Amino acid sequence: SHHATVKRHTSDLHESYDFIIAGGGTAGLTVADRLSEAFPKKTILVVEYGEVEYARGGFDPPDIIFGGASSARGPGVFTFQSLPNPEVRNKTAFVFAGKTVGGSSAVNGMYFDRPSRFDHDAWAEAGSPEFDTSEHKWNWEGIFPYFKKSVTFTEPSIGSVQKYGYTSDISAYGGSTPIFSSFPPFLWADNVIARNAWKEMGIREAKECAGGDKEGLCWIPLSQYPVTARRSHAGLGHYESVSFRPNYHILVKHQVVKIMYPDGTFSGSLLVELRSLVDDQFSNLTAKAEVILAAGAFHTPTILYRSGIGAASVLKDAGIPLVLDLPGVGANLQDHSGPSWSWSYTKPGNFSPMPSDMLNTIFAAKATAAFNETPASGPYTLSMANSAIYVSLPNMTADYTHIVDIIRAMATNGSSSAYLPTDYNAEPSLIAGYKRQLSVLAAFLANPEAPSTEVPFATGTSARIFLLHPLSRGTVRLDVNDHLAQPIVDYRLGSNPADFDLHVAHLKFLRRMLDTPTMRLYGAVETGPGAHVQHDAALREYIKDSMTLSFMHPCCTAAMLPRELGGVVGPDLRVHGLERVRIVDVSVLPFLVSAHTSSTAYAVGEKAADIIIRSWLK
Numbered sequence: 001s002h003h004a005t006v007k008r009h010t011s012d013l014h015e016s017y018d019f020i021i022a023g024g025g026t027a028g029l030t031v032a033d034r035l036s037e038a039f040p041k042k043t044i045l046v047v048e049y050g051e052v053e054y055a056r057g058g059f060d061p062p063d064i065i066f067g068g069a070s071s072a073r074g075p076g077v078f079t080f081q082s083l084p085n086p087e088v089r090n091k092t093a094f095v096f097a098g099k100t101v102g103g104s105s106a107v108n109g110m111y112f113d114r115p116s117r118f119d120h121d122a123w124a125e126a127g128s129p130e131f132d133t134s135e136h137k138w139n140w141e142g143i144f145p146y147f148k149k150s151v152t153f154t155e156p157s158i159g160s161v162q163k164y165g166y167t168s169d170i171s172a173y174g175g176s177t178p179i180f181s182s183f184p185p186f187l188w189a190d191n192v193i194a195r196n197a198w199k200e201m202g203i204r205e206a207k208e209c210a211g212g213d214k215e216g217l218c219w220i221p222l223s224q225y226p227v228t229a230r231r232s233h234a235g236l237g238h239y240e241s242v243s244f245r246p247n248y249h250i251l252v253k254h255q256v257v258k259i260m261y262p263d264g265t266f267s268g269s270l271l272v273e274l275r276s277l278v279d280d281q282f283s284n285l286t287a288k289a290e291v292i293l294a295a296g297a298f299h300t301p302t303i304l305y306r307s308g309i310g311a312a313s314v315l316k317d318a319g320i321p322l323v324l325d326l327p328g329v330g331a332n333l334q335d336h337s338g339p340s341w342s343w344s345y346t347k348p349g350n351f352s353p354m355p356s357d358m359l360n361t362i363f364a365a366k367a368t369a370a371f372n373e374t375p376a377s378g379p380y381t382l383s384m385a386n387s388a389i390y391v392s393l394p395n396m397t398a399d400y401t402h403i404v405d406i407i408r409a410m411a412t413n414g415s416s417s418a419y420l421p422t423d424y425n426a427e428p429s430l431i432a433g434y435k436r437q438l439s440v441l442a443a444f445l446a447n448p449e450a451p452s453t454e455v456p457f458a459t460g461t462s463a464r465i466f467l468l469h470p471l472s473r474g475t476v477r478l479d480v481n482d483h484l485a486q487p488i489v490d491y492r493l494g495s496n497p498a499d500f501d502l503h504v505a506h507l508k509f510l511r512r513m514l515d516t517p518t519m520r521l522y523g524a525v526e527t528g529p530g531a532h533v534q535h536d537a538a539l540r541e542y543i544k545d546s547m548t549l550s551f552m553h554p555c556c557t558a559a560m561l562p563r564e565l566g567g568v569v570g571p572d573l574r575v576h577g578l579e580r581v582r583i584v585d586v587s588v589l590p591f592l593v594s595a596h597t598s599s600t601a602y603a604v605g606e607k608a609a610d611i612i613i614r615s616w617l618k
Ligand SMILES: Cc1cc2nc3c(=O)[nH]c(=O)nc-3n(C[C@H](O)[C@H](O)[C@H](O)COP(=O)(O)OP(=O)(O)OC[C@H]3O[C@@H](n4cnc5c(N)ncnc54)[C@H](O)[C@@H]3O)c2cc1C
Pocket: 022, 023, 024, 025, 026, 027, 028, 047, 048, 049, 050, 096, 097, 098, 099, 100, 101, 102, 103, 104, 105, 107, 108, 109, 110, 111, 112, 113, 254, 255, 256, 257, 294, 295, 296, 297, 299, 300, 303, 551, 552, 553, 554, 584, 585, 586, 587, 595, 596, 597, 598, 599, 601
């Protein structure tokens, strides 16, 4: 009873709320917390598909006990398969998204990096000149204060700094929000091998990568509490830890079905249709001020479609009457993906501790005990990885202009539309928007300070090579046979062939790491793709074979772009053409950023809250 009130039945609710937020995830709960604090007399309802659950960390011991109960089972997730990707051996991606109070921040890998300043400058560039007159700026200067506000960063202890060499710069932080960012008090012993090898390749060692400049070798904090090393997520920071507010309600186990306009105008109050996931009953609630869609990049488009908002052709196929023709809904899907790369050591050093030690029952038992102590310590405090390199294309290959020129040509001649879904051809705005994006991304990729690839690492002899700025575009569509079911996700990976040029450039550069003095000392030998695979054509085939289709950063399916460029929202996050509906989640990114996406979801939530509060104060 000390925080927002959880409701389980619509009969427990008010008949109407000022703000109704669809989705109690990373960005949605950030907004709910801020609005309920700023407007004690206005009522805020979050409708969440999942439940309030304990969200274990990505690498917590299997039998961790929390609140007297075993929490071995993770919190709720949506899981389904994407359509096959013809350019990548017809593979289907395993789609995974948070379905719990806290959303994907409660199930993610806890890797908590931030984008590059150039990502946000490019975001603003994509909406220029149309959005230049808006008071809301989404360039780095316009969003950096919200990255700072969104988290509380704890500097690494002196012991960790001395032991591991952690560096940080507190000036990149400064918030006091109870979403925590901190360094684990543990590293696997071989982390230093990769770090040394990257430095020998000339990769700049960055003191801090959260302040906008992140081309180089970075230490990455985790989204975890500093002392207990337990997962920090939106459900804890923006719901559990909020002191009691009678105006802040969360309705769990309910699906937002659609939005309706009872007055027949887009400026009047709104009705929100809900479906109980317990008894399948449907009901309506009134939103007096606004509806905020925050259901994530896969599900926000489904609510819009069911409301009759989307491309007329897509709605016709689904048999839904058109309310507003907005072709950008569910278009422009992007995600991070990439091949794997591996090696072995013919002269392995004697490193300890190593992940293989966890197979030793005594070591593993000690690790669990250390994690359950206060302060927590040991291997379980390190989630997936907390180191990475981020490298720009010009710093990888002198031939980068060749790739940039290909992308520039696509942006100006007619060829780019060939790479888009065929139903885009009926929508000139989507083609124009894609060309604008390609032109902005070409300039981005030519910038020696703007990362094109990321390789996160913690330990071991394999790595995943992220394509940070894919050029291929996919779709999220409604299942025409069951509008309430999971959407049909078509990544269309590699549908723009220049993505493979980028992958090949990344891999060719990175594999040179095995020829550094440190790697030679341990007799490093490449096992995947293997030294015999040298030609670009063969590398392409290897990349297709070893590709991870999704690193689970889907975004951009309701992009902040002008309407005539296939955009769905403007800089104030209002859906084009609708006065009282905004979108506040990672759907609004025009393109992917050089970071895992949770920090951006929080920053979007913080900035959105500020925009909404200011607009209602007026
Ligand atoms: C497995 C996994 C690992 C990841 N690893 C990392 C990582 O290590 N680092 C990182 O930075 N990012 C990571 N990400 C990505 C990051 O967590 C997400 O991009 C970010 O949290 C998305 O925030 P959001 O607010 O857009 O959506 P979400 O946080 O996903 O919130 C959407 C919410 O809406 C709810 N919802 C959906 N449909 C409806 C509906 N119709 N009605 C009511 N509620 C609905 C969902 O249940 C969910 O709670 C990962 C994601 C996943 C899934």
